Amino acid sequence: MNAASPEDLGFADAQQRLLEIRALLDGVIVGQEALVTDLVTAVFAGGHVLLEGLPGLGKTHLAKALAAALGLQFSRVQCTPDLMPADVTGGEVYTTAPGGASSFVFRPGPVFAQLLLVDEINRATPRTQAALLEAMQEMQVTNAGACHRLPTPFCVLATQNPIELEGTYPLPEAQLDRFMFKLKVPFPARESLRALLDVSLDREPADTLAAIAGPDDVLRIAAVCRSTLLAERCKQAAVSLVLATQPDAGEQASAARRHLRYGASPRALQSLVRAARVRAVMAGRSHVDIADLEAVAAPVLRHRILLRLESELDGLDADTVLESVLGEWRNRT
Amino acid sequence: MSPANRPTVNPSLHPLSTDASGFAAVASLLAAVRRQLWRERFVNATRTALWVWAAILAAAAALHLAVGQPRLGIALAVAAGAWLAATAGAALRRPTEPESALFADRFLGGESAYSTWLEAWAGGNATDTPALHRLAQWTAAAVPASRRALDTRQPPSRLVRPLAAAGICTAVAALVTALPTAERDASGEPEREARAAATPVEAPSLGDDALARELAAELATPAGPSVGPGDPGRGSMGQADGADPAASAAMAREPRTAEPGAPREGERRATAAEAAVAATDGASPVGTAGADLGADDRLRASATRAAGTGREAGTSRDGLAATTDGSRALQGAMTVQRRDVTRPGDEAARQADMTQAGTYDGEAAAASGDSIAAPAAAAARPPAARREAALSPAETAYVTAWAEAARASRAEHR
Numbered sequence: 001m002n003a004a005s006p007e008d009l010g011f012a013d014a015q016q017r018l019l020e021i022r023a024l025l026d027g028v029i030v031g032q033e034a035l036v037t038d039l040v041t042a043v044f045a046g047g048h049v050l051l052e053g054l055p056g057l058g059k060t061h062l063a064k065a066l067a068a069a070l071g072l073q074f075s076r077v078q079c080t081p082d083l084m085p086a087d088v089t090g091g092e093v094y095t096t097a098p099g100g101a102s103s104f105v106f107r108p109g110p111v112f113a114q115l116l117l118v119d120e121i122n123r124a125t126p127r128t129q130a131a132l133l134e135a136m137q138e139m140q141v142t143n144a145g146a147c148h149r150l151p152t153p154f155c156v157l158a159t160q161n162p163i164e165l166e167g168t169y170p171l172p173e174a175q176l177d178r179f180m181f182k183l184k185v186p187f188p189a190r191e192s193l194r195a196l197l198d199v200s201l202d203r204e205p206a207d208t209l210a211a212i213a214g215p216d217d218v219l220r221i222a223a224v225c226r227s228t229l230l231a232e233r234c235k236q237a238a239v240s241l242v243l244a245t246q247p248d249a250g251e252q253a254s255a256a257r258r259h260l261r262y263g264a265s266p267r268a269l270q271s272l273v274r275a276a277r278v279r280a281v282m283a284g285r286s287h288v289d290i291a292d293l294e295a296v297a298a299p300v301l302r303h304r305i306l307l308r309l310e311s312e313l314d315g316l317d318a319d320t321v322l323e324s325v326l327g328e329w330r331n332r333t
Numbered sequence: 334m335s336p337a338n339r340p341t342v343n344p345s346l347h348p349l350s351t352d353a354s355g356f357a358a359v360a361s362l363l364a365a366v367r368r369q370l371w372r373e374r375f376v377n378a379t380r381t382a383l384w385v386w387a388a389i390l391a392a393a394a395a396l397h398l399a400v401g402q403p404r405l406g407i408a409l410a411v412a413a414g415a416w417l418a419a420t421a422g423a424a425l426r427r428p429t430e431p432e433s434a435l436f437a438d439r440f441l442g443g444e445s446a447y448s449t450w451l452e453a454w455a456g457g458n459a460t461d462t463p464a465l466h467r468l469a470q471w472t473a474a475a476v477p478a479s480r481r482a483l484d485t486r487q488p489p490s491r492l493v494r495p496l497a498a499a500g501i502c503t504a505v506a507a508l509v510t511a512l513p514t515a516e517r518d519a520s521g522e523p524e525r526e527a528r529a530a531a532t533p534v535e536a537p538s539l540g541d542d543a544l545a546r547e548l549a550a551e552l553a554t555p556a557g558p559s560v561g562p563g564d565p566g567r568g569s570m571g572q573a574d575g576a577d578p579a580a581s582a583a584m585a586r587e588p589r590t591a592e593p594g595a596p597r598e599g600e601r602r603a604t605a606a607e608a609a610v611a612a613t614d615g616a617s618p619v620g621t622a623g624a625d626l627g628a629d630d631r632l633r634a635s636a637t638r639a640a641g642t643g644r645e646a647g648t649s650r651d652g653l654a655a656t657t658d659g660s661r662a663l664q665g666a667m668t669v670q671r672r673d674v675t676r677p678g679d680e681a682a683r684q685a686d687m688t689q690a691g692t693y694d695g696e697a698a699a700a701s702g703d704s705i706a707a708p709a710a711a712a713a714r715p716p717a718a719r720r721e722a723a724l725s726p727a728e729t730a731y732v733t734a735w736a737e738a739a740r741a742s743r744a745e746h747r
Contacts, residue, residue, distance in 0.1 A: 228464060229464045232452060234445055
């Protein structure tokens with residue numbers, strides 16, 4: 001094998017940067033390695049992330065640390081029922097120039113950031129939630145007939161509390177589908193809690209975090225990830241996985257037939273492959289493996305499947321059903 | 334590497350011709366995987382064919398036991414055909430390159446690299462990209478580990494059990510298919526009858542006059558009750574052991590309860606015995622005696638019926654409770670007769686012993702017009718015994734003496 005060409009450094013550098021970013025965040029967010037890995041995966045795959053967890057588990061802290069590590073412009077929106085769409089996207093304001101001329105000028109809202117943290121998104125009204133749809137999907141904001149491009153990279157991290165549902169507006173399926181990943185923030189283990197005291201008792205590590213990459217690096221690494229090779233076998237496997245979640249498809253898994261009302265969308269298929277590519281680069285490969293698809297299947301699919309009412313009453317959740325679906329899919333592939 | 338096993342990937346097609354060594358390593362690995370897959374496929378087919386072989390021969394053996402077909406040669410031909418078809422199919426189905434790459438990806442740590450590698454270069458449409466360079470590096474680095482995994486992965490052939498099953502089933506089938514000829518010879522009715530007819534059946538014969546005189550003297554001797562009144566059970570056992578079949582059957586046919594006007598027990602037993610004797614020769618003096626004593630027609634019919642079948646001797650408790658003198662004389666006479674026919678190795682004589690009563694019964698039924706002769710004759714074979722039905726002079730003398738002794742005993746009893 002010849003010496004590595006300069007092009008090879010792209011994959012090697014991308015892998016190195018990804019591993020460094022992950023290690024940095026692991027030092028800040030103690031005991032959440034899997035969560036950090038998934039978060040980095042989603043950001044470099046160009047997706048948005050919905051974080052679900054109890055209060056005090058460090059969701060906001062994680063978002064701030066990620067923005068600091070990547071050197072991204074960060075903004076935050078705290079959602080409340082009286083939050084208006086213009087409070088998120090921005091709006092036109094009447095201004096008077098020093099010369100005396102007055103005009104309406106578009107003032108960008110907090111959505112015009114590279115990393116947007118939408119805290120407790122389910123407390124915003126559906127109207128405000130819908131204001132995020134265009135931004136998340138089209139990467140632009142339309143105001144008064146004018147389109148305003150969002151900065152790149154653009155990533156939305158939304159959080160929601162799974163227990164305090166009174167006075168909330170659950171996200172509709174259409175908006176849930178905009179999120180590439182839905183990550184559950186688990187409660188830390190005992191050792192992690194102990195280590196947390198050493199890391200963040202008297203200071204906020206995210207505030208002092210030095211960036212190890214910039215927006216350009218993020219874009220370059222994302223481009224490298226997009227160039228990852230995808231064999232026909234992996235394409236078929238990804239398609240099979242999505243079809244396995246369809247309760248009425250011919251290739252559905254038995255668990256999907258029993259417990260699911262709706263399966264994953266074609267957008268889920270795209271998200272699956274894009275996220276798997278980032279995982280492949282993280283593993284130092286320029287080709288996607290079935291294992292990469294399997295690793296990102298749960299975060300990609302868990303908020304895109306809809307359980308039957310009977311299954312929910314039986315105490316099943318999406319992760320349990322997905323585990324069965326993945327088991328059958330693994331045997332098929 | 335044989336030309337047949339060489340991958341069809343053309344090294345000149347891939348853009349990274351400088352990675353020729355890595356390319357050759359991957360191609361060699363895929364060829365080795367292909368060979369092993371082929372070998373495994375052939376072994377699996379052989380194993381399946383052996384099980385099919387065993388199943389075919391077992392089924393053939395079972396079928397042969399049931400209907401006598403097919404022959405061993407046909408079963409072997411079918412099994413061999415199935416074996417040949419399975420192994421030939423496996424030999425002709427050569428694993429493809431994608432199958433080999435897929436196997437390497439799944440089981441040799443390929444992580445989909447070999448499938449991607451094959452797709453990238455087999456089609457010849459790959460472009461020089463960093464991803465391909467990285468893939469070439471990755472596969473070249475992974476080949477040694479995959480090669481080691483392939484070398485260590487030697488699946489067991491597991492041919493012992495199917496081979497043993499096939500051998501056992503073949504042996505069983507050969508044994509079973511060899512059986513029917515002998516079995517048919519042994520169970521064939523015509524041949525058995527022919528053999529029975531060919532074997533002369535000697536009727537029991539008393540043989541000489543000395544023996545007849547001895548028996549007559551024994552009969553003339555006043556005999557006491559063979560069994561005491563207080564010991565009926567033992568008496569019945571003794572009677573059952575030595576009784577003539579006809580007489581015992583006659584006693585078994587007696588009514589279990591005494592009817593008003595019916596002869597007493599000893600008299601009745603003597604009558605049955607005489608009737609049995611009368612069944613042997615209707616023209617003899619015994620026949621007259623039987624007519625004299627035959628007040629009870631039903632009893633006589635019972636005697637003849639029992640004598641005809643010969644199957645009820647010793648089975649009736651009534652018939653076994655003998656206390657008369659006449660019964661002792663009968664017992665002694667038949668003891669001699671039985672001793673005569675149960676000599677070791679005289680199978681034909683034993684058979685004749687069972688059927689002699691049937692011969693007598695047929696004649697008695699014909700004489701009395703009773704309709705039971707047919708079943709009696711059916712139960713008593715072979716007809717060779719009929720030739721010996723006529724009593725010898727010694728037997729005639731014995732029967733005459735016995736009848737007189739019985740008459741005297743009855744008169745004395747009265």
